[in-house]
Amino acid sequence: DGGITQSPKYLFRKEGQNVTLSCEQNLNHDAMYWYRQDPGQGLRLIYYSQIVNDFQKGDIAEGYSVSREKKESFPLTVTSAQKNPTAFYLCASSMGQTFNYGYTFGSGTRLTVV
């Protein structure tokens, strides 16, 4: 069955460390997205990519980095520059223009800084 896989489900990081969250899809979707979810704040866009080898900053890109070397994969690195990284991270993909196509979401990764 096609879908989006995020791993790991839970992740613990020490302060000052970089950590990479994985997102893989086998839906053959062109566009992929990373959102951060905090209580009471809904989903905020970190980065998105509409085509391989290209990506754009979202609303809260500072302290994060991404790559899109393959259509199926869109990993997110949370760097030590991100001051408040503890959150629930959601990856999504879309078939095309978002006024015609919505997102398919992964099951999320909960990152905790210890």
Add this chain to the structure above:
Amino acid sequence: SQELEQSPQSLIVQEGKNLTINCTSSKTLYGLYWYKQKYGEGLIFLMMLQKGGEEKSHEKITAKLDEKKQQSSLHITASQPSHAGIYLCGADIGETSGSRLTFGEGTQLTVNP
């Protein structure tokens, strides 16, 4: 201020009661999506609305789009404990149309047996 406002932020109802959640955009709406989320999980697609006046239903959930008001409502009839969760609206709006969805803050729904 939020580009997409949801109300109420939380809702507690008795099983069997009807309820409505609203989603209002401050910018032009090109597509409106409703999702449901269980705590700590991903979002599940419920419905998509594109045209003004459009109304869609799935089981006991109905969503409508009022293009003039740039607003959508989600109505649940005869609520059940299985309806509990977080409801989020996502929309293709304004100058970012086509490239991304903007989300509201979500409505936490509790249904008491």
